[in-house]
Amino acid sequence: GAGVSQSPRYKVAKRGQDVALRCDPISGHVSLFWYQQALGQGPEFLTYFQNEAQLDKSGLPSDRFFAERPEGSVSTLKIQRTQQEDSAVYLCASSFSTYQDSSYEQYFGPGTRLTVT
């Protein structure tokens, strides 16, 4: 079956522009995660959804970052007034797990590479 897909794969934005990054999780997966990965670093947690509920947004670096998952499937990460330090790969992952079961593994998309010039 289809895995996690993300679009666009590459995005170049001028400083100050708004961007929207899309994630299509695996069908039926309850949990959805966004991570930010800088070059040579491990992923950094941004936010977590369980269905449409955003349960944790503690990793969002500023109020310029906003994520939503209105119908509990597709998610969008929006970055307003982009800055150069926002340049990174943005990874989306989905998981079947809820707190009631033991399927913990996360399935990642290929990422969106954002470059802010």
Add this chain to the structure above:
Amino acid sequence: SQKIEQNSEALNIQEGKTATLTCNYTNYSPAYLQWYRQDPGRGPVFLLLIRENEKEKRKERLKVTFDTTLKQSLFHITASQPADSATYLCAPANAGNNRKLIWGLGTSLAVNP
């Protein structure tokens, strides 16, 4: 704050040997720990999960250990192959409703033919 440390240096080994990667964590008591593989330009791929009450887990040529006293996990690849060359990431996590992962920086492994 929670801190995850993996081998900082890249690991170069000869094909056929066993690769051993280390993951140490501080200020943290994870309920389980996952290992992922990441190739350039791709997202991480899940390999193995080990729970706090398990000492060791195996899957084909992979073996993971979890020592909650030492706060350390070791990841072994036996009979390594050039195709095993990648970055390997460890990610401890808490039990409960929030399944977010806290990641190490990763260890780059190169298996030379």
